[in-house]
Amino acid sequence: MRRPVRFLPLATALALLTIGGASAGTLFSKTYEYKAATTLEIGADIEPGIRLDTVRFLIPAGEGGKISRAGDSATAEVAISNTGTESRKMGVALALFDEGGRLLGVASGGDKMMALKPGRQATYILTFAMVNVETPSATRFQVSVETKP
Numbered sequence: 001m002r003r004p005v006r007f008l009p010l011a012t013a014l015a016l017l018t019i020g021g022a023s024a025g026t027l028f029s030k031t032y033e034y035k036a037a038t039t040l041e042i043g044a045d046i047e048p049g050i051r052l053d054t055v056r057f058l059i060p061a062g063e064g065g066k067i068s069r070a071g072d073s074a075t076a077e078v079a080i081s082n083t084g085t086e087s088r089k090m091g092v093a094l095a096l097f098d099e100g101g102r103l104l105g106v107a108s109g110g111d112k113m114m115a116l117k118p119g120r121q122a123t124y125i126l127t128f129a130m131v132n133v134e135t136p137s138a139t140r141f142q143v144s145v146e147t148k149p
Contacts, residue, residue: 028052029144034096036136046145049084053121055094055143059128059135074128074135076107079121080145087115089148092124096138105132111148 026047032040032055039056046052059074078092091110098104107126116122128135 025147025149026050027144027146029142031140031142034138034141036138042143046080047147049082049086049118050088050090050145050147051081051083052143052145053079053081055079055141057138057141059138074105074107074132076126076128078124078126078143078145080116080124081121082116082118085118087117089115090122090124091146091148092126093144094126094128095142096128096135097140097142098134098137099139102134104138105135110146 028044028046030044032042034057036057036059039054041054042052044052054077056077057074058076076094078094080090080092082088089111091108093106093108095106096104105128107128109124109126111122
């Protein structure tokens with residue numbers, strides 16, 4: 001009687017390598033100085049062929065340095081370019097911090113259906129929902145971009 005069990009570890013290892021390669025992505029995360037209503041030129045390579053171009057915050061200046069009116073929303077525009085040869089999906093997250101290191105707001109978004117095609121740039125519009133009243137007092141932000149095949 002043959003015992004195929006001794007080939008199981010090799011087959012399992014090959015299957016895991018194949019799965020790991022198919023789902024590989026890259027996480028880029030970095031902190032920058034915050035500037036309101038200014039297009040911040042970042043120009044950071046996330047991975048070969050994917051570049052974080054700019055970040056722009058559109059945060060209303062409320063009374064006393066806080067967003068106060070219902071309906072006011074803080075947003076950010078994040079531009080990413082695909083200079084590579086393959087389409088890639090992106091996930092983008094931003095976090096705002098004040099001088100004391102308090103987290104003032106977070107926003108995230110990304111590609112839901114269509115990947116960013118080679119030679120194209122996409123602008124992701126992210127909304128700081130629910131926790132955003134003190135976002136105008138931000139002094140720095142952290143941006144994270146995760147690529148997906």
